[in-house]
Amino acid sequence: MAMAMMIRNAAASRRAMTPISGDFGGGLRSMSSWWKSVEPAPKDPILGVTEAFLADPSPEKVNVGVGAYRDDNGKPVVLDCVREAERRLAGSTFMEYLPMGGSAKMVDLTLKLAYGDDSEFIKDKRIAAIQTLSGTGACRLFADFQKRFCPGSQIYIPVPTWSNHHNIWRDAEVPQKTYHYYHPETKGLDFSALMDDVKNAPDGSFFLLHACAHNPTGVDPTEEQWREISQLFKAKSHFAFFDMAYQGFASGDPARDAKSIRIFLEDGHHIGISQSYAKNMGLYGQRVGCLSVLCEDAKQAVSVKSQLQQLARPMYSNPPLHGAQLVSTILEDPELKSLWLKEVKVMADRIIGMRSTLRESLEKLGSPLSWEHVTKQIGMFCYSGLTPEQVDRLTSEYHIYMTRNGRISMAGVTTGNVGYLANAIHEVTKSS
Amino acid sequence: MTSSEFSSSSSSSSSSPSDRRIGALLRHLTAATDSDNLSSVYASPTSGVSGGSVFAHLVQAPEDPILGVTVAYNKDPSPVKLNLGVGAYRTEEGKPLVLNVVRKAEQQLINDRTRIKEYLPIVGLVEFNKLSAKLILGADSPAIRENRVTTVECLSGTGSLRVGGEFLAKHYHQKTIYITQPTWGNHPKIFTLAGLTVKTYRYYDPSTRGLNFQGLIEDLGAATPGSIVLLHACAHNPTGVDPTIQQWEQIRQLMRSKGLMPFFDSAYQGFASGSLDTDAKPIRMFVADGGECLVAQSYAKNMGLYGERVGALSIVCKSSDVAGKVESQLKLVIRPMYSSPPIHGASIVAVILRDRNLFNEWTLELKAMADRIISMRKQLFEALRARGTPGDWSHIIKQIGMFTFTGLNPAQVSYMTKEYHIYMTSDGRISMAGLSSKTVPHLADAIHAVATKAV
Numbered sequence: 108m109a110m111a112m113m114i115r116n117a118a119a120s121r122r123a124m125t126p127i128s129g130d131f132g133g134g135l136r137s138m139s140s141w142w143k144s145v146e147p148a149p150k151d152p153i154l155g156v157t158e159a160f161l162a163d164p165s166p167e168k169v170n171v172g173v174g175a176y177r178d179d180n181g182k183p184v185v186l187d188c189v190r191e192a193e194r195r196l197a198g199s200t201f202m203e204y205l206p207m208g209g210s211a212k213m214v215d216l217t218l219k220l221a222y223g224d225d226s227e228f229i230k231d232k233r234i235a236a237i238q239t240l241s242g243t244g245a246c247r248l249f250a251d252f253q254k255r256f257c258p259g260s261q262i263y264i265p266v267p268t269w270s271n272h273h274n275i276w277r278d279a280e281v282p283q284k285t286y287h288y289y290h291p292e293t294k295g296l297d298f299s300a301l302m303d304d305v306k307n308a309p310d311g312s313f314f315l316l317h318a319c320a321h322n323p324t325g326v327d328p329t330e331e332q333w334r335e336i337s338q339l340f341k342a343k344s345h346f347a348f349f350d351m352a353y354q355g356f357a358s359g360d361p362a363r364d365a366k367s368i369r370i371f372l373e374d375g376h377h378i379g380i381s382q383s384y385a386k387n388m389g390l391y392g393q394r395v396g397c398l399s400v401l402c403e404d405a406k407q408a409v410s411v412k413s414q415l416q417q418l419a420r421p422m423y424s425n426p427p428l429h430g431a432q433l434v435s436t437i438l439e440d441p442e443l444k445s446l447w448l449k450e451v452k453v454m455a456d457r458i459i460g461m462r463s464t465l466r467e468s469l470e471k472l473g474s475p476l477s478w479e480h481v482t483k484q485i486g487m488f489c490y491s492g493l494t495p496e497q498v499d500r501l502t503s504e505y506h507i508y509m510t511r512n513g514r515i516s517m518a519g520v521t522t523g524n525v526g527y528l529a530n531a532i533h534e535v536t537k538s539s
Numbered sequence: 540m541t542s543s544e545f546s547s548s549s550s551s552s553s554s555s556p557s558d559r560r561i562g563a564l565l566r567h568l569t570a571a572t573d574s575d576n577l578s579s580v581y582a583s584p585t586s587g588v589s590g591g592s593v594f595a596h597l598v599q600a601p602e603d604p605i606l607g608v609t610v611a612y613n614k615d616p617s618p619v620k621l622n623l624g625v626g627a628y629r630t631e632e633g634k635p636l637v638l639n640v641v642r643k644a645e646q647q648l649i650n651d652r653t654r655i656k657e658y659l660p661i662v663g664l665v666e667f668n669k670l671s672a673k674l675i676l677g678a679d680s681p682a683i684r685e686n687r688v689t690t691v692e693c694l695s696g697t698g699s700l701r702v703g704g705e706f707l708a709k710h711y712h713q714k715t716i717y718i719t720q721p722t723w724g725n726h727p728k729i730f731t732l733a734g735l736t737v738k739t740y741r742y743y744d745p746s747t748r749g750l751n752f753q754g755l756i757e758d759l760g761a762a763t764p765g766s767i768v769l770l771h772a773c774a775h776n777p778t779g780v781d782p783t784i785q786q787w788e789q790i791r792q793l794m795r796s797k798g799l800m801p802f803f804d805s806a807y808q809g810f811a812s813g814s815l816d817t818d819a820k821p822i823r824m825f826v827a828d829g830g831e832c833l834v835a836q837s838y839a840k841n842m843g844l845y846g847e848r849v850g851a852l853s854i855v856c857k858s859s860d861v862a863g864k865v866e867s868q869l870k871l872v873i874r875p876m877y878s879s880p881p882i883h884g885a886s887i888v889a890v891i892l893r894d895r896n897l898f899n900e901w902t903l904e905l906k907a908m909a910d911r912i913i914s915m916r917k918q919l920f921e922a923l924r925a926r927g928t929p930g931d932w933s934h935i936i937k938q939i940g941m942f943t944f945t946g947l948n949p950a951q952v953s954y955m956t957k958e959y960h961i962y963m964t965s966d967g968r969i970s971m972a973g974l975s976s977k978t979v980p981h982l983a984d985a986i987h988a989v990a991t992k993a994v
Contacts, residue, residue, distance in 0.1 A: 145710050148867035151874055154661060175657055183655040197649050202637050203627055204845045207606060240694075240877035247876055251732075256594055274875035278705075311593070346593055377592045391658045392882030403592045413600040420603055421728035422701050422876065423694035428846030429883035 152270050153510055160508040168506035169528060171519035174322070174487045175391055176454055179521045184454075186389045188447040192436040202428065207416040209238020209397075210431040216438040217397040220354060221365055221380050222372065228401055235411035236399035237419065238426045242352045242383030243271060245398035249348060249379055250279030251418045252400075253313060262348075263304070263314045265289075267512065269322045272315060272350075286314070289324045294480035294492055296326050302339060311344045318351035318380070319364040320486020323514035327357075327485055333367045337374045347371055348379040355387040357486045359455035361448070377401045384434055386487065387451055393430025454518075458487065461520040465489075468529035476536055489515040497535045505531040604724050605964055612962040620960035621978050623969040626776070626941045627845055628908055631975045636908070638843045640901045644890035654886075659879045661870040663692020663851075667885040670892040671851040675805060675819050675836050682826050686859035689866040691852050691873065692880045696806045696837030697725060699852035703802060703833045704733030705872045706854075706865075711800065713765040717758070719743070721966065723776045726769065726804075735767070743778045748934035748946055750780050759793055767800045772834075773818040774811035774940020777968035781811075781939055787821045791828065801825050801832040809841045811940045813909035815902065826855055838888055840941065841905055847884025908972075912941065915974045919943075922983035928990050941972050951989040959985035 150158070156172030178184050208214070214236045218229055228234050239245040253260060262276045265288035276283050286308070287300035305314070316336075321327055328336060340347055349368055355361040371378050377400075384395040398415065402408040419425070437443045466481040481489050493501070493513035501507040507528060509515050520528060602610060608624030630636050648654060662668065668690040672683055682688050693699040708714060716735045718726050719742035727737045740762070741754030759768060770790075775781055782790060794801060803822050809815040825832050831854070838849040852869070856862040873879070891897045920935045935943050947955070947967035955961045961982060963969045974982060 145861065145864045145868055147864045148871045150867075151661065151870065154658075154874075158660075173658070183657050185654075185656055189656070193649055197645060198642065200635065200637055202641070202843060202846050203635050204606075204625070204839075206610075207603065240881075243874075243876070243878040256597055271874060271878065274871075278872075278875040385658075390656055392656045392879070394877060394879070394881040400594065403595060407592060407595065407597070410597045410599040411594055413602075414597055416603070417600045418732075420606075420697075421725060421732045422698070423848060424697040424725065425606075425846070425848070427694070427848040427881040427884065430881065 156508050156510055159502075163506055163508075165506040167527065168508065169519065169524050170508050171515045171517075171528070172508045172510060174386065174516050174518060176386060176389065176487070176518040177521065179457060179523070181519070181521050181523065184389055186447065186450045188437050188443045188450060189389060189433055191443060191446075192433045195436055196429075196432055199432070205238070205425045205428055205431065207237070207419050207425050208412060209426040210428075210435060212439070213395075213431040213435045214238055214397055216435060217382055217384075218399060220361055220438075221351065221368060221382055221397075221399065223362075223365075223369065226372075228372070232405040233402050233408050234399050235402055235408040235415060236397055237412060237415050238431055239381070239396045239398045239419075240394045240423070240426060241385050241396040242350060242381050243275065243396075244394065244426075245381035245383070245396045246272065246350060247275045247279065248398050248415060248418050248422075249381065249400075250276045250281050252415055254279050254281050255418070256414070257313070260311075260313050263308060263312055265301075265315065265317070265321070267323055268315070268317070269350075284308070284312075288321070289326060289490065291492070294324075294326070294490060295483065296328055296332070298328070298332055302335070305336065305339050305343065305345065308343065308345065311346070313346045313348060314340070316347055316349050316367070318349040318354070318367050320353035320357035320488075322352065322486070323488050323510070323512060324490040325484030325486050325488045326480075326490065328367070330366060330370070333370050337371050337376065340371070340376060341374055346379070347376055348381070350381045352381075352383040353386055353486050354382065355448070355451040356455055359452040359459075361387075361451070372401070377403070384430070388434065388437070388447065390430050390433060393433065394427060395430035395434055458517045461517050461522075461525060462489065464522070464525050465517075465520060465529055468525060469533060472529060472533040474533050474537065476539060487516055487518050489517050491515050491532070493532070493536065500535045501531055505534075507531055608962050608964055611956075615960055615962075617960040619981060621962065621973065621981060623961060623963045623973045623982070626840065626970045626972065628840060628843060628941070628972040629975070631911065631977075633973075633975055633978070636843055638901065638904050640891050640897050640904060641843060641887055643897060643900075644887045647890055648886055656882060659692070659882050659885075661873050661879050662690075662866065663880045664882065664885040664889060666893065667692055667889040668851060670889060671836055672853050674815065674892060675808060675822060675834055675851075675853065676826055676855070677816070677819065677823055680823070680826060682855045687856050687862050689854050689856065689862040689869065691866070691869050692885050693835075693850045693852050693873075694848040694877070694880060695839050695850040696804060696835050697729065697850075698848065698880070699835035699837070699850045700726070700729050700802075700804060701733055702869065702872050702876070703835055703852050703854070704730045704735055705876075706869055707767055707800075707802075707833075708734030709872070710865075710868060711767065713763065713767060713800070715763065716767040716769055716802065717762055717799075718769045719771065719775070721777060722769070722771075723804075724964075730769075738762075738766075740768070742775070743780060743944065745946065748778075748780075748931075748944065749937065750782055750786070752782065752786055755782075756789065756793060759790070759799060760797070762797065762799060764797045765800065767802050768794060769802050769804060770821070772803045772805035772808065772822050774807035774942075776806065776940070777942050777964070777966060778944040779934075779938025779940050779942050780944070782821075784820065784824075787824060791825055794825075795828060795830055801830075803832065803834040805834055806837040807840055807940050808836070809902070809905040810909055810912075813906040813913075815905070831855055831857060838884065842888060842891070842901070844884050844887065847887070848881060849884035849888055912971045915971045915979065916943070918976060918979045919971075919974065919983060922979050923986060926983060926987045928983070928987045930990055941970055943969050943971055945969055945986070947986070947989065954989055955985045958988070961985050 160170040261282040263284050263286045266285045286304035287297045290297035354364045357364045379400045382397045385391045462482045466478045469478045491513040495511040498511050612622040672690045717740045720739040740758035741751045744751035808818045811818045834853045836851045839845045916936050923932045945967040949965045
């Protein structure tokens with residue numbers, strides 16, 4: 108009882124301290140604020156990096172913090188297919204509310220990307236899916252859904268993971284457990300520990316999996332490892348929830364990047380997926396995504412979708428229109444879709460190229476450490492292995508900004524700054 | 540700590556968020572050892588590989604009472620069907636309206652090739668936030684001058700209410716919010732999911748089809764000091780019944796004397812009377828007394844940006860120092876919900892509000908919409924008078940804003956839908972915005988029919 112009582116007592120004593128003014132008119136300036144006890148919140152570890160970067164006046168500063176793509180000039184990119192879609196949408200007469208589940212057309216096109224163009228699950232209408240506020244919104248709605256309909260369940264989250272995953276499931280009030288993922292010694296996957304954790308979890312546990320381009324490590328299981336994970340999940344009757352934020356962005360090939368999901372589908376799992384267009388279509392600020400849950404049959408999919416909508420309604424009523432229209436315009440037009448696929452490959456290839464260059468540069472500088480992981484890891488991020496102290500030195504001495512877990516956003520690396528970056532990393536690590 | 544110490548907390552039905560967290564922790568701690576208990580909690584605890592889905596026990600949720608009306612309307616093949624359900628403005632031709640200023644703003648955005656689509660900050664588009672605060676509080680507001688207002692871009696009115704509600708549930712000492720009886724159907728769900736306890740205060744008087752001011756004062760007077768009170772800034776939804784300025788002043792005095800926290804829902808600024816300043820007056824009265832409050836703003840109706848989900852939550856604080864801390868905590872609510880708000884709609888609003896010419900043009904378009912609705916009210920009232928429809932229908936012209944609370948009961952509503960293909964929510968709320976001179980006669984016929992027969 109102790110903790111609950113303490114909390115109740117504290118609340119009661121705050122009530123007792125409520126200032127009640129007998130002055131009806133303007134004399135409220137004497138009353139204290141209701142928010143006096145509000146503590147300043149810590150800065151978001153990821154988004155706070157960009158804030159600090161922007162405030163830095165140094166001309167040499169480099170931002171390899173937040174995961175937003177930059178071209179080789181370090182500039183943000185609006186894809187040509189998106190500009191063309193914008194042009195076509197201009198003058199649209201439709202600005203009405205979307206249904207709670209969002210744009211049906213966009214959702215349909217999005218499911219094809221994840222499940223396959225010819226997916227039987229789509230044909231059989233077995234997928235409950237709604238448009239969401241990018242990947243964050245999809246994860247949050249799934250967490251709320253999990254809380255409501257599997258109230259005794261908890262979520263297993265990999266170590267490490269995108270920091271906001273913890274916030275999401277915490278605010279949804281779903282208890283969290285972790286499972287081994289990253290192996291610091293090899294800077295690769297700790298596969299045996301991962302499998303142990305999967306095995307030791309109670310049957311029917313919920314697991315969060317990164318479909319490809321794991322954030323923040325860039326370390327993905329091999330295809331063979333995914334098959335083994337899937338088999339073990341089968342034996343344990345676990346629920347697999349995939350967060351796919353980088354389809355197409357990782358390898359340059361969307362089908363290849365969805366391989367983990369396709370393996371699980373082949374093996375008969377009823378999975379959930381969060382999809383985001385923030386990176387692969389460069390639609391970051393538009394907040395476009397999709398949450399899907401594969402069900403036993405069409406009837407169940409209708410029920411599940413209706414319940415997902417019930418969770419969206421008291422959060423934002425219905426999702427934003429513009430980004431969904433952009434996605435639909437691009438994906439339903441073969442020419443625009445083809446242009447998009449080309450542009451995604453360009454982005455992925457540039458990053459893969461920068462990985463090579465960074466690794467070579469460090470090796471040329473004679474670094475005593477191995478930088479093999481820079482090219483083995485995949486996607487936007489490189490888990491460099493730098494310590495927080497080394498990261499702090501990079502920031503204070505070299506004006507290089509990244510999150511303190513040593514995560515480098517390769518999207519921020521350019522031919523213009525890779526030499527400077529390699530040199531700085533070498534300087535702070537050469538005595539390791 | 541043993542599980543028995545927490546059992547009463549986790550089973551309490553009126554538990555606070557902290558109680559619920561303790562309950563969650565309890566389940567977390569006992570889950571591994573108490574699998575028998577788990578299987579009794581939900582029907583199929585195992586995943587779908589053996590054929591069964593973990594969500595097999597779900598039943599289909601009922602249609603949203605408001606948005607479901609449009610779903611039903613869309614299915615109806617009748618050529619005379621009329622949608623008076625959801626509150627979305629229609630022109631005299633029955634078409635949705637994209638404002639001219641919005642088109643101009645969009646074109647400006649497209650033509651600006653330096654524009655990018657990167658993530659906004661968690662608080663949203665900063666310029667939009669500043670302009671929104673000015674719009675609702677007044678450009679000369681002392682609270683703005685003194686830097687005491689924090690404003691965050693949110694997903695229209697719904698999103699602003701939800702973020703504000705979650706913030707209050709986390710940081711405010713009173714977890715009860717009072718909402719009007721009746722109110723917009725989504726209000727209780729928003730605040731319940733935000734973690735607040737929802738209570739009601741009397742508002743609408745069915746016998747006068749006006750404000751039950753006495754009941755309102757009594758109920759707020761009896762509220763626990765410090766409780767949160769949801770106030771419709773203007774054009775009350777669904778009733779269209781607003782307090783007079785004198786009544787607002789009494790409400791303000793009562794609330795301040797009891798330390799009740801005002802949370803304004805402003806979804807119709809400019810849309811109700813045609814004047815942005817007039818429609819914001821109640822809010823400005825509260826801010827003028829130096830006290831604190833929350834304001835949820837929506838641009839869905841007054842800028843016709845419905846689907847773009849543009850809104851703002853402002854919290855007026857005692858000092859700029861407090862406002863800064865409040866903003867930092869708002870970010871912690873937003874980040875795990877959707878990380879950052881959408882850029883498109885807010886950008887359109889910013890273009891319009893910052894440009895003197897576009898702003899003026901907007902006020903004219905806004906007044907035109909409000910005037911058309913006022914005209915519809917007059918026409919409907921006249922049409923019922925001309926038919927000699929029994930009953931007092933003066934509330935149609937007394938109520939304000941997009942909706943009229945007709946006073947029709949669910950049976951009558953149902954009859955009107957079946958026989959006349961007129962769609963409205965079952966509480967008898969009609970959206971005047973959905974009417975035109977051409978369709979008023981049809982609606983008047985339907986109302987006349989149910990008023991004269993025993994339905």
